[in-house]
Amino acid sequence: MDGSLQERGSPTHWAAQECAARGQGGARVSRREFLGAAAGAALLGPGLSSWRRADPYVLVLGVAQDGGMPQTGCYAPRCDRARERDQPRYVSSLAIVEPDAGRYYLVDASPDLRQQMDLIDDPGFRARARERRPFDGIFLTHAHMGHYLGLAHLGREGLGIAPTPCYCSPEMAGFLASNGPWNLLVDEGRLDLRPVEFDRWYEIDDSLSAVATPIPHRPEFSDTVGWTFRGPGRSLLYLPDIDSWEAWDRDVAEIVRGVDVALLDGSFYSPGEVPGRNIEDIPHPMVPHTMDLLREVARDETEVLFIHLNNTNPALDEGSAEAREIASLGFAVATEGQRFGL
């Protein structure tokens, strides 16, 4: 599918510049079995009929909102089930894998990175990790806890990575470079900051291009971008956080129509979900509203999935009324282990 966030100009070379309910009522499913089953189901899923194992693909490493699931101090039934069954949902993050070239990218570095890296099962990845250079690049969306705290695992107290390009907005780059402990990663040369111009396509390597789009989202520490990735065959939009579609200076339907797969902010299903918290302090579009806006696009053109689900979102429960509603309208909820050919 052609068309995108903007016309693709000449690419720039960087050188030049649980589902808690899963297994419900049945035998206890181990975390490994659970994640394996999710990945297996995804491999047989739609949109992959022409995908060859050697082609680049996006691998979903996590689908939960920044706090993860179970969330710290959450003893509500959904979090308790995830805890009891050892079926956590990891915080939103992706890997981009290029099996032929042996290249690996990380999209957002979540606090769950320690477990999430184990989901990258391409044979070459562990060899790269042993060499302390697991990723050819790291793409960051913004400076809220779910999206960059995992960088700490890559620093001196953890893996201690070799110099790795880190693509983000200029403001995010400035935040990392001027605030501890992140500036140590920069000063030690582990993170090679590559601030990007908005809406400009960058040729990351010979089979991956990326563009960052500015997104309206609580700017406490940094601004926010969504990333669109394009491989040899397909494109994917990753947009885990937005305050509202109406606050955006873009037409979400038009943007989503321009990609083959869209992973969108699905934080909340309804405003009453978070007891004791004012939903206006944590603004996000409600899933049904997003589906209203994108109903035709999802039916006719683009695979639209929700990601970044808060632990209160009943769509995390497979078989819930909300999950069924999402499926009946032609949308889906992303799952750890799911793959999308690029």
Ligand SMILES: [Zn+2]
């Ligand atoms: Zn977030």
Ligand SMILES: [Zn+2]
């Ligand atoms: Zn955020």
